[in-house]
Amino acid sequence: MITLNNKNSNSQWPADDNGSGSARSQSVRVGYFLIAAAGVLVLALLGWQSWFDYLALKRQHQIQVEESIWLTADQMALNLGVTSTALTRVLDYQAPEPGASSIQVVQDLLPGVINVREVSLDGLDWRSPAPWQQTARRLYIGDEPFGLDSDLEHNQLFWTLASAQSGRYWVLTLDGRALASLVSARGAQGYVWLLEDAGRSRVLARQLDDRLVYSGNAPMSAQERDRVVVSAPVEGTLWQVRGLVDADYYHRQLGPLLFKRMLLLFGSLLVLLLVLWLLVRQTRSNQRLRASRAKSFRHMQDSERRYLDVFEGADMALCLADLSELKSFIMRHGIHDQQALDQWLADYPDRHRELLAAIRLLEANQVALDLLQVSSLDWLSVMLRGEEHVRLGGARYRLILALVNGDARVELETPMIAADGELRYLWMVMRLPRDIDELHAVTLSITDLTERRQIELAMREREQFWASMVRSVPDLVFIRDIQKMDADQFFFSNRTLASMLGYSAEEEIAMGDNYRTALLHPDDLEYMQVNRRLQQVLPDNQVLEWRVRWRHKETGWRWFSIRSKVFKRSDDGRVERVIGFVRDAHVQTLARQQVQRSEARYRLMAENVSDIVWSTDSDFRTDFISPSVQHVLGYSPEYLLKSGPEEVVVGNRYLEFMHDIANELRSETLSSDKAKALRKRGFQRQIVADAIKADGRKCPLETRVSLMWNEQGRFLGLLGVARDVTEQKRTENRLRMAATVFENTTGAVLVTDPAGYIVQVNENFTRITGYSSDEIVDHQPSVLTARLHEQAFYREIMQALGEQDRWEGEIRLQRKSGEAFPCWAGITAVHDSDGDMVSYVCFFVDISERKASEARIQSLAYYDVLTGLPNRTLFQDRLQAALPLASRRSEWVAILFLDLDRFKPINDSLGHAAGDTVLKDVARRLRRCVRESDTVARMGGDEFTILLTGLADRDGALSACMHVAEKVLLALGPAFVLQEREFFVSASIGIALAPQDGEEGNALLKNADTAMYHAKAMGKDTFQFYQSEMNARALERLGLENDLRHAVQDGAFHLAYQPQFSCRNGRLTGAEVLLRWNHPVRGNVSPADFIPIAEELGLIRILGKWVMDQACQQLAQWRLRGFNMPRLAVNLSSMQFDDGQLVEQISDILERYELPPQVLEVELTESILLRNLELTMSTLNRLKEKGVHIAIDDFGTGYSALNYLKDFPIDTLKIDRGFIQAMRPDSRDARLAEAIVALGRSLQLRVIAEGVETDEQYRLVSGFGCDEVQGFHLGRPVGADEFETRWLLPIE
DSSP states (O other), X not given: OXXXXXXXXXXXXXXXXXXXXXXXXXXXXXXXXXHHHHHHHHHHHHHHHHHHHHHHHHHHHHHHHHHHHHHHHHHXXXXXXXXXXXXXXXXXXXXSSOOHHHHHHHHHHXXXXXXXXXXXXXXXXXXXXXXXXXXXXXXXXXXXXXXXXXXXXXXXXXXXXXXXXXXXXEEEEEOHXXXXXXXXXXXXXXXXXXXXXXXXXXXEEEEETTEEEEEEEEOOOHHHHHHEEEEEEOTTSSEEEEEXXXXXXXXXXXXXXXXXXXXXXXXXXXXXXXXXXXXXXXXXXXXXHHHHHHHHHHHHHHHHHHHHHHHHHOSSEEEEEEOHHHHHHHHHTTOOSHHHHHHHHHHOGGGHHHHHHTOEEEEEOHHHHHHTTOSSHHHHHHHHHOSSSOOTTSHHHXXXXXXXXXXXXXXXXXXXXXXXXXXXXXXXEEEOOSSGGGGGSEEEEEEEOHHHHHHHHHHHHHHHHHHHHXXXXXXXXXXXXXXTXXXXXXXXXXXXXXXXXXXXXXXXXXXXXXXXXXXXXXXGHHHHHHHHHHGGGOOTTOOEXXXXXXXXXXXXXXXXXXXXXXXXXXXXSOEEEEEEEEEETTTOOOOOOOTTSOHHHHHHHHHTSSSEEEXXXXXXXXXXXXXXXXXXXXXXXXXXXXXXXXXXXXXSHHXXXXXXXXXXXXXXXXXXXXXXXXXXXXXXXXXXXXXXXXXXXXXXXXXXEEEEEOTTOXXXXXXXXXXXXXXXXXXHHHHHHHHHHHHHOSSEEEEEOTTSOEEEEOHXXXXXXXXXXXXXXXXXXXXXXXXXXXXXXXXXXXXXXXXXXXXXXXXXXXXXXXXXXXXXXXXXXXXXXXSOEEEEEEEEEEOHHHHHHHHHHHHHXXXXXXXXXXXXXXXXXXXXXXXXXXHHHTOEXXXXXXXXXXXXXXXXXXXXXXXXXXXXXXXXXXXXXXXXXXXXXXXXXXXEEEEEEEEOSHHXXXXXXXHHHHHHHHHTOXXXXXXXXXXXXXXXXXXXXXXXXXXXXXXXXXXXXXXXXXXXXTTSSSEEEOOTTHHHHHHHHHHHHHHHHHHHHHTOEEEEEEEEEETTTOOEEEEEEEEEEEETTTEEEOHHHHHHHHHHHTOHHHHHXXXXXXXXXXXXXXXXXTEEOOOEEEEOOHHHHHTSOHHHHHHHHHHHTTOOGGGEEEEEOHHHHTTSHHHHHHHHHHHHHHTOEEEEEEETSSOOOHHHHHHSOOOEEEEOHHHHHTOOTTOHHHHHHHHHHHHHHHTTXXXXXXXXXXXXXXXXXXXXXXXXXXXXXXXXXXXXXXXXXXXOEEOO
């Protein structure tokens, strides 16, 4: 018996401290004070938090009200616009007279419609205008689609809609239901809203519960105005939505908030009181605990004596170890897991001894000493501590690891050499407490397993011997106990599936026992489970075969063939164990079979492979065909052995192949020396031949033939393996077709491996990038990136490939030369049949030309082709963007509208090419007058606009506009040189400011345009700021334009005829046709007022054709009635020349009225002659050929040139009235008129002086030798009847 080292045997109970009672009392008083202070602090904090919560609630509610009101206003504006469009289309479709059905349709679209009327601005009575009349006029001026107004007297709403037909409007009379249908009026928490007409300061409707109630234009009360927190305008109207918060809403919310805080306060006080009560209770409990501790100590001493008796009397080796110091050592060095333990052991090999020294053996019974043949506890400690270094996986390592992991129990087996030199196998069991204080005494039990281990070792050696025999088989052979083991556990296997899949042993351990299921393809899980269940009912003579996919480490999913059959049954006949073979069907190679293998094992292996295995005897007669031929070809082995290969092979190629092999080997196998040499060099033959399956389909078979020898080197026969290569052939064909597409596609294609390295490119890749195949292969595609994109762009590409296996989009790449270019690219991830990543295929097409085309299209869409300035579209976009920005920043925006003066004569006289030159020069000069941030745009023709932004206030805006306008006028002052001649062009500028003159872009442009026209009216070459009274004059012009359109439609014009007389005899020589318009309201409108407007509106063509037709008709009537009318002159517009149909029109009219061409004379100005020289020359020549006379009107006022007098077929010159009216004897005008007459007579042209109003003027022009005269002095323009009465004479 060894002396026990029990430290607890001398334990003494500690004495009580007399001063502890007073200290505890002092602690209790301090605790009371702290509790009271904490209560006061909690009360203050709750009050402070309640106040700030109330402020946050109020602020959050106001934000919610503001967002709701703005949303309601936007919804109403959107509904107004959509409903207006729908109503306009319905009413226009029902025009001209909407009936009851139309009103019903309108009421279906908009409830609350009382009446629908169609109105026109021309027929309105403006002396007592209705409320909707001003809305209709505003829609006409502003070109707006709709407007709304209300009638305070009759308590009605009016909805005015602009019809698609100009000048026509629809007026809808509504009641309050219409407003309710335009917006949802759902009830809200703590607030209501109302709809106010801001123009009249009247409330149209109020929200009442879930309804919108019409208020009848009542004003808003003072209490309601105090409750308003937000107002939102309704776009397109003068209405606004106002949000009103309930007066006592926030006070109602404060009550529940304070109630919750008081509940929290009382709860906190109750908790503090509970803590105080617990302190008192704990003090009393401690007193009782000290009394019980003394009793427990005496009980512990009794238990210790009983423990000693058990410890020494037990019939097994027991030890008592102190592991607390070892646990402390582990914790001090931060070893918390196995990885940290392994790292520490590797980093500090010299401290292993220190670690092991922390294991202290306190006690050991005699059985333990006898087991290891030692005499003392110290020797036993030395033997258990063992070597100075801790070996990974050893017993000491596992004990330390159990402490690190906090295991409750550790069981381990370890070999140990006893003191007598004998090797013993010991089984050690130790329970490890979780509390470190209990590790001071841990019981260790030791069991001797030496005899059992020796028996197991002998059995293992025999098992390893047979296992090594089985491991030589190339396939995986396994035996599984299907009754006792899990699906992923095997009774025996010659190799692991992980090794066949390319994983190392460490990786197999890391994957766990169920790695076979984890690596199995998801689609094959159910199939695998079904076949595992079929193994339980498998007959003895049946082989179960199936195929599944496992994920190979390197090559991804691979097919494996599994064949199994019954190996052992239990006493009750159930299948207990199965034997199986797992074969890599991806490669499908046959391992060379050992000649010494027995026939039974050979047949067993042959029956478990999927290829057709056959063999012959030494006389080359087939004696075996594997059962797999049934699966491959559909024939039984017996049938083929009986009938031979002639029944299934196609053609004689295979038979000749086998015949040649037999002839080649027959002579060599009969001689032992030749047979030995043949065996040494080996023999392999291969052929691919087609066979006919039992179902009649053709199947290509790849047959490999080798030789079989016995141990003595005797030739046994041929061994053949035939494999169905149908899929292989199909794959080769598909690959061949894919290669053809790869090389002949129009774009660049590159292929990478799963790691991203390029493995193949096509020829177009080299053509586009400049990299050859050798230069780019084995590089990553990053060498092509131009690094012009953010990293987030490339991360999005990788994310799309990870989620969708494809990406397509635009990217910028870089050629070998360093040139960056845009391309359209697509990347596709390619997977094999098992779902494993195989490669990435990337295609891209160089879109540089397309991008350039898009840039050109963009430039054409937003920039003027001639000047390069922004066009109208881009200018309006920038204006629409500048106005909201200026509104947010409280800045001003200015628009300068320019129209060139004296540009049209240049364009008409010198041609469009000269005009284009002027416009480009004007654009260059305008650019130099503004800042980089300003915009100069060409709106069309000779109109330009300038947008000035970033103006701080009104004074700054006025100053900037005047400065820029003066710079523009000064810049346009220098002459423009065209065709070696100087021309002067100025500009009339109109200026509008925002927000003063409008807050909407179209309104600003219209106002600036109005100001520009006033600048022209003031003498041109100046600028004018927009003023509100200008709109009246603009409206006057708009009214004139509208009346002119109606006059053309209604035929409200008539013709007047002014006679022309001969200066020699005073006889009538002809008349000029003049167009007159007598408006029912305006009276006689001067042609100088309406002819330019007709040219601008494009109506001059219709008017010109009508004048020509009416004049010829009147001339024909005179001729039929026997009156002599020598000649009738009709004026032509330049637009009539541009049509290209002028000659045909005049010819048709002359033929229709049977008039000779000589009676018609067409008058045109000098500017018409110079517009398009070739076209004008061709037209005039054709008219001259038909006999029509041609006269030049207003000669001397345009760009007069002698060339056109010589080149053009002109008959008559008409001296402009400006020369005649200013003419006095011996004046410059008189000499000019005389020179013109002399010029005409020298060119044999007839000269007419128009505008002769006095006798003096008549005598002067007659003295100059003028041929004819025309003017008020001899005859005013009169109607056809009066002209006939006064001047026409019958034909003699």
